[in-house]
Amino acid sequence: xxxxxxxxxxxxxxxxxxxxxxxxxxxxxxxxxxxxxxxxxxxxxxxxxxxxxxxxxxxxxxxxxxxxxxxxxxxxxxxxxxxxxxxxxxxxxxxxxxxxxxxxxxxxxxxxxxxxxxxxxxxxxxxxxxxxxxxxxxxx
Numbered sequence: 326x327x328x329x330x331x332x333x334x335x336x337x338x339x340x341x342x343x344x345x346x347x348x349x350x351x352x353x354x355x356x357x358x359x360x361x362x363x364x365x366x367x368x369x370x371x372x373x374x375x376x377x378x379x380x381x382x383x384x385x386x387x388x389x390x391x392x393x394x395x396x397x398x399x400x401x402x403x404x405x406x407x408x409x410x411x412x413x414x415x416x417x418x419x420x421x422x423x424x425x426x427x428x429x430x431x432x433x434x435x436x437x438x439x440x441x442x443x444x445x446x447x448x449x450x451x452x453x454x455x456x457x458x459x460x461x462x463x464x465x
Contacts, residue, residue: 404431404439412450412460419451419459 331339407429412420420428426436440458444450451461 405443408439417459419453419457422456
């Protein structure tokens with residue numbers, strides 16, 4: 326093929342054929358991906374779009390998630406025990422959420438959420454003021 330003698334019509338035909346070839350290659354790659362997922366037993370993606378939030382720029386991507394630097398989850402119900410013990414120690418005055426979170430080593434937001442969800446179900450916990458709670462002694 327001599328590029329010096331190519332016409333604009335020939336160039337347009339060349340571009341159309343190249344674009345068609347690229348689209349066919351994409352289709353073949355999609356089919357190969359579906360075959361591989363069927364062989365591995367994983368469900369194939371039906372659309373070409375990726376789901377989920379896009380990765381941050383400059384973030385390293387890895388095949389397996391690492392657990393380095395991540396704290397292990399506390400056992401179920403441990404925050405309840407910590408909060409009740411701290412409120413018992415505080416006595417009748419109670420404690421503010423900020424002081425309570427510092428004392429038990431939990432984020433403020435987690436303590437607020439705990440009081441609005443789990444704490445609201447416990448009749449012995451009373452709200453004294455804004456972000457201020459106390460443990461009410463059971464009447465016998």
